[in-house]
Amino acid sequence: MPIALSSLAGALLLIIGIPVGLVLIAIPMVYMFADPALTMPMLVIPQKMFGAMDSFPLMAVPFFVLVGQVMNTGGITNRIFDFANALVGHMRGGLAQVNIIASLLMSGMSGSAVADASGLGQVEIEAMRKQGYDPAFAAAVTASSATIGPIVPPSIPLVIVGAITNTSISQLLVAGLLPGILMTVAMCLLVAYIGRRDNLPTSERASFRHLLATFGRSAPALFAPVLLVGGILLGVFTPTEASAVAAVYAIIIAMFWYRELSLKALYHVLFQSAITVGAIFFVIAGAAALSWLLTWLGVPQALAQSLSSLAETPTLLMLAIIGFLLIVGCFLESNAALILVAPLLVPIGIAAGFDPVHLGTVMVLVLMLGLITPPVGMNMFIVMAIAKVSLGQYLRATWPFFIVLLVSTLIVAFVPWISLVVPQALLR
Numbered sequence: 556m557p558i559a560l561s562s563l564a565g566a567l568l569l570i571i572g573i574p575v576g577l578v579l580i581a582i583p584m585v586y587m588f589a590d591p592a593l594t595m596p597m598l599v600i601p602q603k604m605f606g607a608m609d610s611f612p613l614m615a616v617p618f619f620v621l622v623g624q625v626m627n628t629g630g631i632t633n634r635i636f637d638f639a640n641a642l643v644g645h646m647r648g649g650l651a652q653v654n655i656i657a658s659l660l661m662s663g664m665s666g667s668a669v670a671d672a673s674g675l676g677q678v679e680i681e682a683m684r685k686q687g688y689d690p691a692f693a694a695a696v697t698a699s700s701a702t703i704g705p706i707v708p709p710s711i712p713l714v715i716v717g718a719i720t721n722t723s724i725s726q727l728l729v730a731g732l733l734p735g736i737l738m739t740v741a742m743c744l745l746v747a748y749i750g751r752r753d754n755l756p757t758s759e760r761a762s763f764r765h766l767l768a769t770f771g772r773s774a775p776a777l778f779a780p781v782l783l784v785g786g787i788l789l790g791v792f793t794p795t796e797a798s799a800v801a802a803v804y805a806i807i808i809a810m811f812w813y814r815e816l817s818l819k820a821l822y823h824v825l826f827q828s829a830i831t832v833g834a835i836f837f838v839i840a841g842a843a844a845l846s847w848l849l850t851w852l853g854v855p856q857a858l859a860q861s862l863s864s865l866a867e868t869p870t871l872l873m874l875a876i877i878g879f880l881l882i883v884g885c886f887l888e889s890n891a892a893l894i895l896v897a898p899l900l901v902p903i904g905i906a907a908g909f910d911p912v913h914l915g916t917v918m919v920l921v922l923m924l925g926l927i928t929p930p931v932g933m934n935m936f937i938v939m940a941i942a943k944v945s946l947g948q949y950l951r952a953t954w955p956f957f958i959v960l961l962v963s964t965l966i967v968a969f970v971p972w973i974s975l976v977v978p979q980a981l982l983r
Contacts, residue, residue, distance in 0.1 A: 557589035575888045575931070576834070579841030580604070583848040600844045607843030607894065608836050611795060615714045615724075616835060618798035621828040622805045626661065628824050629809025629816035631776045635660045636678050638773040645760035648750025650686055651696045652743055654679045658700035659707065659739045660777060672701035672934045680941050686756045691952040692749075694942035698934040698949075699956035700742060702923040705889075707735035708784055709801065712922070714794065715839075715893050716915040720901045724794040725787050726912045726978035734916060734967045734974055741963045745955060775808040788981050835890060842894035849895070862903050872907050873968050876900055876914075877921050884925025888933070892922050909971075916974040920964040927953055927960075 564585045568578045583600055626632050639657040646652050657679065676697045683693035705712045708728035717724035749755065761769075770777075782804065783797045792800060809816035816824070865872040879900075883892050897918060904914040926934040929946065939949050967973050 557586045560589045561586040574834075574837075575891060576837035576841040579838065579845045579891060583844050586848060599847070603843050603847040604840035608840055610718050613715065613718050613836075613839070615709075615795045615798035616711050617828065617832040618802040619709055619711050619714075620831050620835070621802045621824070622798075624824045624828045624831070625802070625805040625809050625816065626776070628820055629805070630813040631805065631809060632661065633678060634769070634773040634813070635776055636682075638769040638777075640682075640758070641761035641766045641769040644758040646747070646750070647757050648746045648755035649758045650679070650683045650688065651692070651746040651750070651755065654683070654693075654696045655700040655703075655739055655742050655746065658703045659735065660773075661704065672698060672937045676701070676938055676941050680938065684942075686758070688756065689952070690942040691944045691948035694938035694944055694949055695952035695956055696742075696746065697941075698927045698932075698938045699953065699960060700739075701934050702926055702960065703735050703738050705919060705923055706731040706738065706916075708732060708780065709794070709798065710919070711835075712889060712893060712919045713915065714798075715890055716897050716919060717794075719894060720897050720911065720915065722901070722911045722915055723978075727915050728787065728794055729784060729977045729981060730912050730916045730974040731919070732977050734920060734963070737966065737973065738960060738963050741959045742956060745959045749955070775812050779804060838888055838891045839894055842891040846895050846898070854899075858899055858903075865907075867907075869907050869909070870969070872904070873909070873917075876904065877917070877964070877968060880918060880921040881924065884922040885928055886931060887925070888931060889919075889922040889925060892925070893918065910975060912978055913971045913974050917964065917968045920967060924957065924960055924964070927957060 561582045564581060568581055573581075580600065584597070587597060587600075636653065636657045639653045639660060640650070643649060643652040643656055679697050680690070680693045683696075684690055704710075708731055710728060710731055713727040713731055714724055716722065717727045746755075750757075779801060783801055786792050786800065787794055787797050806816065806821065810821070862872060862875060865875055880892070880896065883896060887895070897915070900918065901911055901914060905911055926932050929935065929950075935949065935953075939946065942949075
């Protein structure tokens with residue numbers, strides 16, 4: 556009875572629009588109130604919440620959020636878009652290709668799908684609308700391409716996976732490089748097909764001089780991933796320290812190179828970043844409280860027992876994990892989902908012979924699909940608001956991208972070297 560009551564309360568709170576973090580905290584609280592036989596003090600909930608946030612590796616999250624805000628305010632986003640447009644804008648469906656390439660380039664600094672969708676999305680969707688693209692298609696491309704952000708290093712979700720599963724964060728970050736490129740190529744091929752089929756608009760080919768000029772203007776931003784990944788691989792700084800380096804670097808080029816970030820704007824950026832970080836950590840704390848309840852009820856043991864029969868068949872186990880995460884990702888924010896399920900699934904995967912770096916990468920890839928699907932997909936809501944399209948219009952335009960991203964995820968899942976070759980080569 557307490558389980559049913561707490562689950563029903565959580566579902567109702569989600570339906571009426573209560574923030575996910577509050578819902579995650581409410582579920583264990585309702586359970587503790589509803590179970591008269593439970594003598595455990597309510598104080599255990601804030602203790603578990605604080606314990607989850609008190610993590611040194613998670614210090615990287617605020618800095619990467621700050622980087623995303625600086626990029627969107629300090630002119631970095633626009634210069635990345637201009638370079639991508641000069642590079643591939645002349646192709647059929649060129650601005651859609653630009654959308655994808657710009658997301659790949661921006662992901663090398665922000666590590667956040669939401670920062671990509673909200674920052675680049677406003678520039679990209681408006682540009683595509685002016686050139687005659689269907690707003691729903693523009694929204695679909697933007698939401699889908701933004702999922703590259705949390706895969707290519709640096710990556711906030713991969714930092715979270717490493718922090719809560721004691722997996723090497725350095726290896727996880729570089730493991731996302733080739734999967735991110737695979738996603739980019741797959742979506743570009745899809746856009747090329749749709750472009751020819753629907754005769755999508757194209758732009759005039761940029762001159763070589765213009766291409767060099769846009770590259771020169773965006774070069775400081777494009778150098779950021781080289782600086783960060785190179786510093787991590789050479790042992791100059793840890794992944795957590797790299798996030799602070801990225802934030803300082805982004806502020807310097809926005810204020811002193813591009814000169815589009817004033818002290819007043821920087822204050823606003825810091826303020827907005829603090830709000831975003833507070834929301835993220837509130838979700839992490841709420842997920843930790845719910846995770847404690849699930850552990851106390853024996854859910855991890857039951858899940859492990861149910862999946863243990865598949866341990867001897869790695870293919871079926873991987874499919875079961877992917878299917879489970881697809882369902883979880885539809886109803887939970889990705890960071891909360893990682894906090895809840897990564898500690899449960901990673902030990903099962905390791906026992907079956909999966910590399911934890913590979914499994915962590917696959918988990919993030921699967922959960923990113925939840926960002927573009929109802930009912931709680933953050934990218935979906937952001938681009939729908941920017942493009943002013945209905946849910947039906949958005950879904951009709953998005954399903955081909957969902958299929959392509961799912962196939963890309965399956966390829967990474969069943970060809971482990973795609974995620975392992977770079978960390979094994981560089982971090983032996």
